[in-house]
Amino acid sequence: MAAAGGARVLAHPALDEIRLEHVLHALSDPIRLRIVRQMAVASTGLVCSYFELPVAKSTLTHHFRVLRESGVIRQIYRGTAKLSELRGADLEKLFPGLLDSVLRAADEEAARLPGA
Amino acid sequence: MAAAGGARVLAHPALDEIRLEHVLHALSDPIRLRIVRQMAVASTGLVCSYFELPVAKSTLTHHFRVLRESGVIRQIYRGTAKLSELRGADLEKLFPGLLDSVLRAADEEAARLPGA
Numbered sequence: 001m002a003a004a005g006g007a008r009v010l011a012h013p014a015l016d017e018i019r020l021e022h023v024l025h026a027l028s029d030p031i032r033l034r035i036v037r038q039m040a041v042a043s044t045g046l047v048c049s050y051f052e053l054p055v056a057k058s059t060l061t062h063h064f065r066v067l068r069e070s071g072v073i074r075q076i077y078r079g080t081a082k083l084s085e086l087r088g089a090d091l092e093k094l095f096p097g098l099l100d101s102v103l104r105a106a107d108e109e110a111a112r113l114p115g116a
Numbered sequence: 117m118a119a120a121g122g123a124r125v126l127a128h129p130a131l132d133e134i135r136l137e138h139v140l141h142a143l144s145d146p147i148r149l150r151i152v153r154q155m156a157v158a159s160t161g162l163v164c165s166y167f168e169l170p171v172a173k174s175t176l177t178h179h180f181r182v183l184r185e186s187g188v189i190r191q192i193y194r195g196t197a198k199l200s201e202l203r204g205a206d207l208e209k210l211f212p213g214l215l216d217s218v219l220r221a222a223d224e225e226a227a228r229l230p231g232a
Contacts, residue, residue: 016228019225020149020218020221020222020225021144021145021146021149022144024140024141024143024144024218025140025141025144027140028137028138028140028141028144029137030137033136033137094221094224094225095217095220095221095224096217096220096221097213097216097217097220098217098218098221100213100217101211101212101213101214101216101217102136102140102214104211104212104213105136105210105211105212105214106136108210108211109135109136109210109211112132
């Protein structure tokens with residue numbers, strides 16, 4: 001999609017288009033959960049190469065698309081770099097406490113099962 | 117599986133076998149989410165026929181199995197009836213606040229999108 005000025009813009013669901021089922025599905029994959037946990041502690045948008053994950057680049061691109069299309073993350077182009085960040089405020093508005101409880105549960109599970 | 121006395125016993129994950137990713141996946145389906153919401157307000161185990169849902173019986177059986185195998189619900193035979201109930205205490209112990217925030221989010225989404 002091309003926006004005014006030729007900047008590439010990626011499609012995101014508006015706030016009222018975000019569905020709980022899609023958010024839970026996006027969070028139900030271990031790789032996507034690791035991405036979201038890393039974004040949660042970042043104070044800025046992150047490029048895909050920031051994430052050191054044991055999957056192919058095309059698989060990673062797929063995971064980022066699932067996260068974006070479900071409304072969990074926002075991705076914007078800044079020059080040639082694609083930056084990704086959590087839509088924490090949007091999710092908190094729609095589903096109060098949900099993301100926090102998932103992140104806390106994921107942290108505790110990672111501590112409980114360090115090899116998982 | 118046959119237990120002592122010939123009673124049928126269904127397989128359930130032990131507490132330390134329950135995984136966040138599997139629980140989130142189980143909750144990411146609209147029909148399973150409706151089942152869980154109904155169980156959350158029931159004070160007793162429920163038979164499958166209690167749930168009036170727009171799916172075939174075999175599909176419903178599949179959904180109950182996903183919920184059971186992920187650790188979200190417990191199913192026991194009482195005579196010839198199979199009773200299902202939420203493993204609310206187990207989930208709260210493993211993932212504090214998670215089930216409550218999902219149920220609250222699901223209630224709010226159902227109110228926001230009554231036709232969905």
